[in-house]
Amino acid sequence: MFDSHAHLNHQHFQADRAEVLLRAREAGLTGLVNVGWDVGSSRLAVALAQPEEGIYAAVGIHPHHAADASANDYAALVGLARRQEVVAIGETGLDFFRNLSPRDAQVEAFCRHIELAAEAGLPLIVHDREAHEEIFAILARHAPPGLRIVLHCYSAGPDLLDEAMARGYWIGLSCNVTYPKATGLREVARRVPAERLLLETDCPYLPPQSKRGRRNEPAFLRDALMTISAVRDCPVALVERQTETSARDFFGL
Ligand SMILES: [Zn+2]
Structure with missing residues (x-):
């Protein structure tokens, strides 16, 4: 199994990270990407990375924190993105459900992350909560051809799946696919081509x-x-094998 989106850099794992990883190994985990949501958590994701053990990092500023991001923060991300442990930029995107940052700040931060990923030659991890239309529009306008993009914790439903596939995006499915009411997610899980499917926990959430x-x-x-x-x-x-392959393909491992 490859967990393409985890937050073992979250304080909820501070006390027992080693045990958590051990249990994951016992459950068959072969690879994992710890994803940052601000500069501090991105730095910790890099510090926790052990590429020889299959543990990697992604660096970025979550849309919740978009309004607080300074020029220094972006400079720090550019520096981190050069580290060989870093295999993606994110998480970035739009969250119009909680709107913890104003929408224009989220859009601006999202565009800066797209540029950063393109410049660094790294794939982009996109968070989309109640912002499907805007996300698809911004990516169509700003993402250069060839940029690898995953719609993490995919929530745009079966309707937008064909468009996502036509554009060559990857789909990240989380453990919420197991929820009784998640019939739309299970339809997505049934239809998405194996080479475009990534598994993720988004732990400690979901x-x-x-x-x-x-x-x-x-x-x-x-x-x-x-x-x-x-x-x-x-x-x-x-x-299990297919999704490990698609994760390695996506992250360029
Ligand atoms: Zn996340």
């Missing part, structure tokens, strides 16, 4: 149905894998 109310962790990714295998009517081992 635990699978069997662990609702608890802290999510990479070992629980197997729940998502089981559900996705079932809806694709495909052996678990095959989906």
Whole structure:
């Protein structure tokens, strides 16, 4: 299993990170990307990276923090992006559900991350909450051809899947695919081509149905894998291998 979007750099893992990783290994984890949401968490993601062990980092400023981002912060990201442990830029994007930063600040930050990814030659991790139309429009306008893009924790539904595929985006599916009400996500899981499908926990958030109310962790990714295998009517081992391959392809590993 490859967890393409985790936050072991979150304080919820400060006390037991080593045990969490051990459990993940026992559950079959072979690779993981810790994703930053501000400069501090991006630095910690880089510090936690162990490329020889399959642990990598992504650096970026979450749309929640877009309004606070300074020129120094972006300069820090540019520096971090040169590190060989860093395999993606993000997470970035738009969050029009919580609107913790004003929308124009989010849009500006998103565009700067697109530029940064293009300049660094790294793929882009996109957070989209209730902003599907704007996200698709901005990417169409600003993302250069060939930029690898994942719509992480995909929530744009089956309707936008064909457009995302036509544009060559990757789709990140999280453990919320196991929730009883997530019929749209399971349809996406059934239809997305294997080479475009990434698995992710987004831990500590979004635990699978069997662990609702608890802290999510990479070992629980197997729940998502089981559900996705079932809806694709495909052996678990095959989906596991396919999604590892697509993750390595996406991150250029
Ligand atoms: Zn995240």
